[in-house]
Amino acid sequence: xxxxxxxxxxxxxxxxxxxxxxDGVGEVGNPVCGDIMHIEIQVKDNxxxxxxxxxxxxxxxxxxxxxxxxxxxxxxxxxAERITNRTVAEALDGLPPVKMHCSNLAADALHQAIExxxxxxxxx
Amino acid sequence: MKDIYMDHSxxxxxxxxxxxxxxxxxxxxxxxxxxxxAKGRSARHALEKAREQVAALIGANSRxxxxxSGGTEADNQAIVSYMLSNQKRGKHLITSAIxxxxxxxxxxxxxxxxxDITVLPVNELGRVEPESxxxxxxxxxxxxxxxxxxxEIGTIQPIKELADIVHQAGAVFHTDAxxxxxxxxxxxxxxxxxxxxxSSHKLYGPKGVGCLYIRKGIKAGSLFHGxxxxxxxxxxTENIPGIVGFGxxxxxxxxxxxxxAICLTGLGKKLREGILLRIPxxxxxxxxxxxxxxxxxxxxxxxxxxxxxxxxxxxxxMGSSGSACTSGALEPSHVLLAIGLPHEIAHGSLRLTLGKDxxxxxxxxxxxxxxxxxxxLRKMSPLYSKGGSN
Numbered sequence: 001x002x003x004x005x006x007x008x009x010x011x012x013x014x015x016x017x018x019x020x021x022x023d024g025v026g027e028v029g030n031p032v033c034g035d036i037m038h039i040e041i042q043v044k045d046n047x048x049x050x051x052x053x054x055x056x057x058x059x060x061x062x063x064x065x066x067x068x069x070x071x072x073x074x075x076x077x078x079x080a081e082r083i084t085n086r087t088v089a090e091a092l093d094g095l096p097p098v099k100m101h102c103s104n105l106a107a108d109a110l111h112q113a114i115e116x117x118x119x120x121x122x123x124x
Numbered sequence: 125m126k127d128i129y130m131d132h133s134x135x136x137x138x139x140x141x142x143x144x145x146x147x148x149x150x151x152x153x154x155x156x157x158x159x160x161x162a163k164g165r166s167a168r169h170a171l172e173k174a175r176e177q178v179a180a181l182i183g184a185n186s187r188x189x190x191x192x193s194g195g196t197e198a199d200n201q202a203i204v205s206y207m208l209s210n211q212k213r214g215k216h217l218i219t220s221a222i223x224x225x226x227x228x229x230x231x232x233x234x235x236x237x238x239x240d241i242t243v244l245p246v247n248e249l250g251r252v253e254p255e256s257x258x259x260x261x262x263x264x265x266x267x268x269x270x271x272x273x274x275x276e277i278g279t280i281q282p283i284k285e286l287a288d289i290v291h292q293a294g295a296v297f298h299t300d301a302x303x304x305x306x307x308x309x310x311x312x313x314x315x316x317x318x319x320x321x322x323s324s325h326k327l328y329g330p331k332g333v334g335c336l337y338i339r340k341g342i343k344a345g346s347l348f349h350g351x352x353x354x355x356x357x358x359x360x361t362e363n364i365p366g367i368v369g370f371g372x373x374x375x376x377x378x379x380x381x382x383x384x385a386i387c388l389t390g391l392g393k394k395l396r397e398g399i400l401l402r403i404p405x406x407x408x409x410x411x412x413x414x415x416x417x418x419x420x421x422x423x424x425x426x427x428x429x430x431x432x433x434x435x436x437x438x439x440x441x442m443g444s445s446g447s448a449c450t451s452g453a454l455e456p457s458h459v460l461l462a463i464g465l466p467h468e469i470a471h472g473s474l475r476l477t478l479g480k481d482x483x484x485x486x487x488x489x490x491x492x493x494x495x496x497x498x499x500x501l502r503k504m505s506p507l508y509s510k511g512g513s514n
Contacts, residue, residue, distance in 0.1 A: 007434075011435075011438060013504060016503070016504050017503075027506065031467065031468030031471070031507060032468065033448070033467075034447060034448050034468070034471040035428075036506050037506075038506035054504055054505060054506040054509070055504060055505070056428060056505040056507045057431070058428050058429075058431055058447070059431055061428070062504065102448075
């Protein structure tokens with residue numbers, strides 16, 4: 001039911017945990033529907049230097065979170081903003097149709113983290 | 125790779141003795157029981173022998189056993205045919221909130237067709253309170269259908285007490301006994317069961333066969349039309365190899381029931397208590413004592429069921445969950461919600477149901493692996509750092 005890539009990212013998730021000094025934080029989902037994705041980023045010179053995630057959810061939720069962190073680490077904010085839930089799913093060689101909607105929110109969490117970073121930067 | 129199957133409430137392996145008993149009925153004794161010739165008579169003989177074996181397990185008369193394609197068909201037949209055949213008695217039907225979908229969806233189907241349904245709540249252990257049944261019964265209640273034991277949380281209902289209440293009100297009592305048939309003693313006469321559904325593949329028999337017990341004098345009918353089979357209660361040529369296997373499985377289950385129940389209850393208790401001891405923030409579900417032997421059901425806070433199952437599977441351990449992701453729906457199991465668990469806890473459910481081939485070593489292995497899995501998933505969970513115990 002899951003691709004080899006999904007299972008790899010689920011069994012060996014990349015970049016899990018929290019950052020000591022996060023510049024931006026994003027969180028989407030809620031416990032009622034069974035998926036919460038929390039992403040923290042560290043930005044330097046417009047580049048995502050470090051990124052960590054924590055996810056409550058099924059294998060697809062964990063794998064998409066892991067994949068999105070891998071896709072944007074070292075990328076500029078503009079490059080990161082172009083990533084969508086769909087491109088994350090494609091990078092994982094697809095997700096089962098039933099998972100496309102409910103468990104594929106990692107890019108949304110990333111975009112929230114970037115927005116949060118920008119809001120904080122503008123305040124400064 | 126380990127191969128530890130702990131999903132016996134989903135299905136069981138066919139016992140080799142059962143399998144051997146079915147073999148002659150595929151290519152040698154392949155007759156149609158309705159035929160008059162030797163092969164037909166041989167098949168008829170096998171069919172009637174199986175009927176006696178199944179009847180003996182629940183203290184029924186063999187003429188009260190009607191073979192079906194399984195538990196789902198038996199539930200459908202009991203509910204639909206009884207309600208259709210007894211409309212003069214009333215169009216009200218009572219069931220419980222934790223029934224299998226084979227019962228719940230059948231009741232909802234009837235509701236759409238103009239029947240009136242009451243769904244009884246259950247308490248936090250998953251039991252129907254006799255008082256709530258009493259309050260729901262009406263003069264036009266024709267049928268009450270309440271499962272013997274729940275497939276997800278293992279709780280066994282006080283069905284004798286419930287059946288007595290139903291009969292005092294002049295209604296008829298059906299029970300889905302798919303999870304208890306062959307596992308705990310059932311005497312339909314002393315309990316007062318009017319109709320009972322059972323399935324073969326939960327007791328080491330083949331899939332695709334089950335039965336409906338209909339007490340003599342109860343007016344039910346056929347769902348299928350087009351033949352006189354099963355005393356005109358189920359049209360269609362009988363699944364003789366399956367039925368022979370079901371009969372053999374029932375006979376074997378009867379012979380080892382007490383011994384196996386003691387063994388599985390002990391192993392289940394060890395597993396349940398071991399999990400609760402080793403893994404904090406774990407909520408046991410169902411009745412701790414009055415439950416299907418070997419059924420263990422818990423919810424782990426801060427983690428999600430499908431993730432637990434896939435991690436367990438990578439260690440060769442096979443279980444199940446009532447999380448939304450494993451049901452293919454967006455909602456977690458209706459059973460876990462009905463016993464009052466909030467959604468986020470219901471999403472973290474795990475059910476391990478032991479069977480005759482599980483050993484003490486299997487339980488030890490699960491107790492070694494499971495805390496690591498839950499620990500790793502919690503480390504990854506944003507809920508754990510917020511509300512967890514560390």
